[in-house]
Amino acid sequence: VWPWVALASANMDEVLEAGRRIQREVPDPALRRQLFGEISVLGGLRYNQVEIVDLLGRFHMFLSEEILRESVTIQMAEERGIEAGKLNEARNLMRLLLNQRFPGLLASARIDEITDLAKLEDLAAGVFAASKESEARAAIAKIR
Numbered sequence: 001v002w003p004w005v006a007l008a009s010a011n012m013d014e015v016l017e018a019g020r021r022i023q024r025e026v027p028d029p030a031l032r033r034q035l036f037g038e039i040s041v042l043g044g045l046r047y048n049q050v051e052i053v054d055l056l057g058r059f060h061m062f063l064s065e066e067i068l069r070e071s072v073t074i075q076m077a078e079e080r081g082i083e084a085g086k087l088n089e090a091r092n093l094m095r096l097l098l099n100q101r102f103p104g105l106l107a108s109a110r111i112d113e114i115t116d117l118a119k120l121e122d123l124a125a126g127v128f129a130a131s132k133e134s135e136a137r138a139a140i141a142k143i144r
Contacts (some may be wrong), residue, residue, distance in 0.1 A: 003035055006043035014049060015043060083117070090120040097124065102133045107140050119143050 005018040019039060026032045043051075091111050098105055114120050126139025 003038035003042050007046055009030045012047070017082055027084065048097055076133065087115065087120070090117055090124075094120055094124055094127070097127055098136065101130070102136050105133055105140075110140055110143075114143060 002018040002022050018035075020033045020037065022032055026035060091114070094111050095108055098107055098111075110139045111120075111123075114123065123139060123143050126142065127136050130136040130139055
């Protein structure tokens with residue numbers, strides 16, 4: 001619960017007190033690092049970076065990249081970023097494929113509407129199998 005103080009309607013003194021309680025009451029150093037990492041991540045949603053770094057400095061806590069990576073919040077954000085990157089790359093490859101095989105077919109807007117990687121893969125299979133522009137159009141129209 002202590003890390004959530006950084007997001008609640010608390011001031012920096014209350015966040016600092018939550019940190020002091022973590023230092024006093026959490027004997028496990030790994031758990032203590034994780035909680036400080038979570039305070040940093042959640043506090044970063046509310047406070048600016050300088051305030052959070054100052055706060056962590058008051059705890060004499062060096063917040064390494066490894067500690068941040070242990071945070072569930074950071075892991076979820078990284079997974080979403082990876083998925084978004086895969087989706088964007090698949091869209092770019094789909095546009096390239098269409099431009100090479102069927103230059104007259106303008107489908108960028110439709111490709112941008114597709115938010116499911118599996119659907120883009122289905123579309124790619126349909127476009128690869130198409131021998132005429134009309135078949136590629138049909139493959140694009142089939143994706144919902």
